[in-house]
Amino acid sequence: MFTLPDLPYDFNALEPYIDARTMEIHHGKHHQAYINNLNKALEKAPALQGKTIEEIVRHLGSAPEEVRTAIRNHGGGHYNHSLFWKVMSPNGEGQPTGVLLEKIDSAFGNFDAFKNSFSNAAITRFGSGWAWLSVDNGGGLVVTSTSNQDTAAMDGLTPILGIDVWEHAYYLLYQNRRPDYVDAFWNVIDWERVSKNLESAS
Numbered sequence: 001m002f003t004l005p006d007l008p009y010d011f012n013a014l015e016p017y018i019d020a021r022t023m024e025i026h027h028g029k030h031h032q033a034y035i036n037n038l039n040k041a042l043e044k045a046p047a048l049q050g051k052t053i054e055e056i057v058r059h060l061g062s063a064p065e066e067v068r069t070a071i072r073n074h075g076g077g078h079y080n081h082s083l084f085w086k087v088m089s090p091n092g093e094g095q096p097t098g099v100l101l102e103k104i105d106s107a108f109g110n111f112d113a114f115k116n117s118f119s120n121a122a123i124t125r126f127g128s129g130w131a132w133l134s135v136d137n138g139g140g141l142v143v144t145s146t147s148n149q150d151t152a153a154m155d156g157l158t159p160i161l162g163i164d165v166w167e168h169a170y171y172l173l174y175q176n177r178r179p180d181y182v183d184a185f186w187n188v189i190d191w192e193r194v195s196k197n198l199e200s201a202s
Helices: 020-042 053-058 065-086 098-108 111-124 178-185 191-201
Strands: 129-135 141-147 158-164
Touching (some): 020 065, 053 065, 065 158, 098 111, 098 141, 098 191, 111 129, 111 178
Antiparallel strands (some): 129 158
């Protein structure tokens, strides 16, 4: 049985960029619902019980067909949000350093080019979904986006940074102004955590 992970900061810690009410609903209601529905689906998939959420989303083909879509949607929702909370911090903003910056420069040319690529992937994702910075099988960095609660891990990548562009992630504060929300996100990115995610993926 999966459980809701605690936020590593208070609901209001990311203000003014992400408001406390959105964080409270997003974490306590939306993420909890994904977990509840995932646990319910896994009751019909005993072979997947006891596996990590990453193992589950990376090997969806092993899920029973009758609950595969539910596991894809709700397992993806749990996996995605568990990463999302951790890559944000009230002590965010700035730029990455060290190996992460070197890899960004190698893959995209420079940090600004990466920032434009990632923001564009988030802003232009039609409907609900996510934008990702991930490590590919060769150890390089790539920017992609996925629909709904699909995750880059389902494509064989290892996401190290993600932004949720479902409307529930930003609508109370930004309404339909997704570009403003994406721009604000750069002020709360915990680059130290993203660097640790890169180390783990290597």
